[in-house]
Amino acid sequence: MAIGQVTVPYRPGYAFGVGADLATGSPMGKVVSAPETAVPRAAGATINFQVHRIQSTEELEQALSIEAEASYGSGSFGANVSARFSYAKKAKIQSSSLFMVVTTRVELAFLSIDDPALSENAQTLVSRPEDFKARYGNVFVRGIGRGGLFVGTIRMETESAEESQEIAGELKGSYGLFSAEIKAKFAEIQSKHRTSTFIDMYHEGGPIDLHISDLTNPLELLDNANRFLDSFNTDPDKFAVPYFVTLAPIAIAKGPLPPNSAELEHAQDVLVACSKARSRLLDKINLLDYILDNTSRFEFTGGADRTAVQKALDDFQVDLDLVADCASTAIRSPAQAAMPATYAKNIGSAYPRAELPVLPVPKGGKMVAVPDFAGYKSWVECNEAATRAGLVAQQTLATIEPGDVFRVLSVSPPAGTSVPEGSVVTIVTQPTKVVVLPPHHFNVANLAEVLR
Secondary structure, three states: OOOOOEEEEOOOOOOOOEEEOOOOOOEEEEOEOOOEEEOOOOOOOEEEEEEEEEOOHHHHHHHOOOOHHHHOOOOOOHHHOOHHHHHHHHOOOOOOOEEEEEEEEEEOOOEEEOOOEEOHHHHHHOOOHHHHHHHHEOEEEEEEEEEEEEEEEEEEEOOOHHHHHHHHHHHHOOOOOOOHHHHHHHHHHHHHOOOEEEEEEEEEOOOOOOOOOOOOOHHHHHHHHHHHHHHHHHOHHHHOEEEEEEEEEHHHOEOOOOOOOHHHHHHHHHHHHHHHHHHHHHHHHHHHHHHHHOHHHEEOOOOOOHHHHHHHHHHHHHHHHHHHHHHHHHHHOHHHOOOHHHHHHHOOOOOOOOOOOOOOEEOOOOEEEOOOOOOOOOHHHHHHHHHHOOOEEEEEEOOOOOEOOOEEEEEEOOOOOEEEOOOEEEEEEEOEOOOOOOOOOOOEOOHHHHHO
């Protein structure tokens, strides 16, 4: 599969025509010489605004525009991990709490190189593959987007999955622009339900003095989101920053073709798989951490015990370390890149090592029915259905050839089985081929009208 154009967070050193290493995202020497242009008669702003519930680290990464497929794993591991990845990890998403995410993107006129051509210096090195790669990498900065990104998370500690679902339903009617209505709704929910609320935020661009003085007050997050949007309404050039870039293969530039990229393509497939595995392992680690830190909220019955939970936590951490080592090998030596299970076998280890044990039941929990997962088109849909039912989903990949589409093969316990709330449901799925998504497209709206 040929490497396509990908969208990644901006980092210092990126500039038009600068080369980069796709695996690490590291900027290198300038490889393309050509002017950048904007789309004619398209100088308006692009706005994307969302408030919605998330149930996995993978969904938060999507909100931060760093999901594995869209970025092809670029810069997902090692010392070059971006601030966005750090924020996603710090959020500690897990299924025992209600997580809401506030996402606001402002994109001003996008600039891009329309007709890329290799620089004279780059053309002289094409016949020396190793020197070319060391100096210029394998992709180049083709486009740069200016504007800003604001992402805030609200975590509500509830008494049960049923209460989380009820709160999510009450908030759904206020999923609009931040206004007195949604502020009143948050205040009403905090008064009605016995919840502990914690907030955090991350932003690129906008006012430099945005801060949260009370980490338990979601209204501060809403006010900051409003201030972020208002700043672009009053002075967009002052508050805009380059916050995303598009990286394109050097092979599309006019001039002699650079070295064969077959090994690189396989290495990038491995990095995508490692990125997705890491996100899902973090979900399990966050859940087990939460249980051990809040044992008073759970009933350790039906075979559940703290020792098994701790062992599972340790095993998931080992799996996470192996995935990181697997990714590092793919970055250092594309020729030796291998998927995590194969990599583990090559070094005399095993992957996956961990599995969820019998989990304790939340106090005040009830019996719930296992949903019918047949027909769901992604793991995100399966995870959402399990969370809505008050269950914890665990994915197992079948040892068969990857397919073109996601498919559920079996579920244990079977659909319709009555189990305690908080139980683990194992869903066996067919592995799918890696598919690179196109760059993000935001909804276009008039900024002044949106902020009105």
